[in-house]
Amino acid sequence: MKDFSTIKKAKNYLADRIAAEAMREGVSLSEVERKMLYFSETGWTLPDMAAVGADFDRDYDQDEYEQKIASLFRNIERHDQAHPDEREAWDDAVLKLSEGDHYLLVLLNPSLSASSPTVRPPHDRLKLWLTAFGIVFGFFALVALGDWLCGPGFPDWIFDKNRGGLLVLAAALVWLFRSQLKAMLNVLVNRK
Numbered sequence: 001m002k003d004f005s006t007i008k009k010a011k012n013y014l015a016d017r018i019a020a021e022a023m024r025e026g027v028s029l030s031e032v033e034r035k036m037l038y039f040s041e042t043g044w045t046l047p048d049m050a051a052v053g054a055d056f057d058r059d060y061d062q063d064e065y066e067q068k069i070a071s072l073f074r075n076i077e078r079h080d081q082a083h084p085d086e087r088e089a090w091d092d093a094v095l096k097l098s099e100g101d102h103y104l105l106v107l108l109n110p111s112l113s114a115s116s117p118t119v120r121p122p123h124d125r126l127k128l129w130l131t132a133f134g135i136v137f138g139f140f141a142l143v144a145l146g147d148w149l150c151g152p153g154f155p156d157w158i159f160d161k162n163r164g165g166l167l168v169l170a171a172a173l174v175w176l177f178r179s180q181l182k183a184m185l186n187v188l189v190n191r192k
Contacts, residue, residue: 002089002092002093004092004093004095004096005096006044006096007043007044007096007097007099007100007102008044009093009096010092010093010094010096010097011037011038011044011093011097011102011104013089013090013093014037014090014093014094014097014104014108015034015037015038015104017076017090018037018069018072018073018076019034021072021075021076021079022072025072025075027068027071027072029068032052032055032056032059032060033056033060033065033068035048035049035052036052036053036056036065036103037069037103037104037107038104039052039053039102039103039104040100040101040102040103041101042100042101043100043101043102044100066106066107069107069108070107070108073107073108076090094108127189131185131188131189
C-alpha cells in the first residue's frame, strides 16, 4: 500500500505514472507538460508554477494537451484492470487529490473541463419532465382527493383566511421532512 498522506505524494505518484505511460507509448511529454500535471490555483504545486503556466499558455494548445493526458489515462486504466494493486494505489492518490482543487483532476475527468460539453446521463431530460408533471398533477390529485373527502368546498377551505392553518401546517410538514422527500424523489428519479 502506497502512502498518500500529502497532496505532494499523490501528485508525484500520478504524474510519474502518466509520464511512464507516455514513455511506454512513445508519446512526447515535454517538461512543461509534465509540470502542468502539478498545477493548482489553491493547493500545493511546484514552486516555479507561475513561469510554467505562462510558458504553457504561450506555447501549447490546452485542448490538445487535455486530450493527450486523457488518452494516457484511459490506457493506464486498461492496464490497471489486470493489476488491482496498482488500480487501488491510483484510486487512493486521486482520492487524496480530490480534497482540493487541482488541474490534474480535470485532466483525469474531461467532463469537468469548461471547454468540453457536459454529458448528461441517458433519459435525464425525460426524468426531469416526468418529475415536473408528477408534481403538478400530484397537486391537482391532492386537491381532488381533498374535495372528495371533505366535500365540494375543500379548495375554498384551504385558502380561506380563517382556516389557513391547514396550509401552514402542510407547508411546515414539507419543510420539516424535506430531506426525506428529497431522498424519496432521488430514489424515484434514479431508479433504472
